[in-house]
Amino acid sequence: MRLFDTYSRGLVELPPLPGPIRMYFCGPTVYQRIHIGNARPFVLSMWMKRWLEQSGYDVRLAENITDINDKIYRAAPGASAELAAAASRWYVEDTDLLGLGRPDHEPKATETIPEIVELIGKLVDGGLAYPAGGDVYFRVAAFPEYGRLSGREGDHKALHNPSEEAEREELKQDPRDFALWKAHKEGEDTVWESPWGPGRPGWHIECSAMAEKFLGPVFEIHGGGNDLVFPHHENELAQSRGAGSEFARIWMHNGMLELTGEKMSKSLGNIVPLRDAVEEWGRETILLFFLTAHWRKPIHLSDAVLAQARAQAETFRNYFVGLEHEPEEPERDELARVLDDDFNTPDALALFHDWRTRGRTASLLWGLALFGLGSLAEAASAPADLVALAEKRSKARASRDFDEADRLRGAIEEQGWEVRDVADGFELVPK
RNA sequence: GGCGCCGUGGCCGAGAGGUUAGGCAGAGGCCUGCAAAGCCUCGUACACCAGUUCGAAUCUGGUCGGCGCCUCCA
Incomplete structure (x- = not known):
C-alpha cells in the first residue's frame, strides 16, 4: 500500500506485512461538542485501521484528546477541568454514533504530564530548549530542519510562532521559538x-x-487535518526529532470540510455538530458522504450532497431487501487495487456499485462492513400490525379490490413503511 | 504578500497523453391492477489562453477563480 506523504510530497510505500503499522492521529481540543469536520480525521483513521487490519497488518492507533488549552480556560473560567472532562465524554459519545469502533489508545494531555515534563527536560539538557520567565521555549535555531514539513524552510517570517501576549514574546530568543511549558x-x-x-x-x-x-520513538503514520501542518505538526516534529526520536515516517493530512465555501471551524462559528448531522441524516449517510471524497481533498457540505449520499444508502439498502445469497469469498483484490493506491475511497464506492449491479453480494457485504456500512444489509422487520395490514392488502388484491388495496397501502405509508409487491408476496421496507 | 492544494458533464466525483469510471438528479421504455424496487436506453465533460506532441482533459508556461496555512483550529 502507498500513501501520499506531506513531508516528501509524494507517494510512499508502507512497510511489508505484517508491519507493525503504528499510527498517531491528532484528535480534537475538547471544550464543546465536535462538529462534522472534526469527524473527518477520526473516520479516516478508523477506516485505515480497519483496512490495514483486514490486510493482515498488526496495527496500533493512538488518537489524542487535547484537554489542556486556552480555549478551555476561556470557555469555562474556574471550571475548565470539569468542562474538559465532560467534552471528552461528548467526543467519545458522538464519534461512537458512527459505529466504527475506537482507536487502541485515546490519551489525554492531563494524563501525560510526567512524560511531557520528561521530554521537555531532555530538550533543555540537549540545548534545544531554554527556560525563560517560568516558560520553556524550543530553540528553533538549533534545529536546522525546521520548516521542512510545511514547505517554508528558511522563511523566518512564515515560521514565526507568536506568543499569546506581547510581553511573553520578549522572553524568546527568536520569534520562531515556541512554548513547551507555559x-x-x-x-x-x-x-x-x-x-x-x-x-x-x-x-x-x-x-x-x-x-x-x-507508539515509541518511531512510527509509520501521523495524521490530522491539513490545517495542522503548521505550526502544530512542524513543532511536534522539531521536538521529537530534537529529542533524538525518528518520529513519524508518513504524514497524512486530510482536506478540510467546508460549509458555504469556508472551512468549518469552531472559531468561525459555522459549525454543524456531528451529533446533529447523524441524527438528521443517519450514520450511513454521513459515512457515505465521507466516502465520496478522497481524503486529501476538501469536501463541501450541503443538503444537496447529503441527499445524494442518502440516495446511495437507499440504493444499497434496496439491493439487500429480501435477498438471499450463498456464502462465497469476497473479491478482496479488487478492493485492494483501489484502497492500496492512496486509499481511494471514491473508487472503492464505484466498485461497490459495480458489485451491486453484478450481484456480488458477498463482496459487497464485506466491503460495506469494512467501512461501517454493514447495517445497510440489515432488513428492518415491520411491526406485526403493519404485517397484518399488508396481508389484508394482499387478500384485497387477490380479489381484485384495488380501491381497498390502495387504501391499505396508504395506511401503511402513514406509519412510515412502504409495501412492495414482489414475486412471492410483499416486502415491507421503512420509508 | 509568502507557502501549498485544487478547478471534470445539471449535481457529487475517480481517472489520466490515444480505449464507457461510478453515483445522484432528469428523459424514454420494460415490468406492475396502479405503484415501489429493479432492469434497459439516453449525456461525448474535463476553467481560460498559448505551447510541446501524430494526438492533451491528462505534460509545460501564463491568466482567471476557489480553498487551506502563515493567529487557536481536524
Missing part, C-alpha cells in the same frame, strides 16, 4: 509542577509525548 497565569484553574515552576504544557509538546508513550 508558566501559570492568573485565571487558569489547572496547574502542574515542573522543574521550571508551576504551569502547564504547550499544545504541541503533548502530542510528541503521547505519540512516543504509546
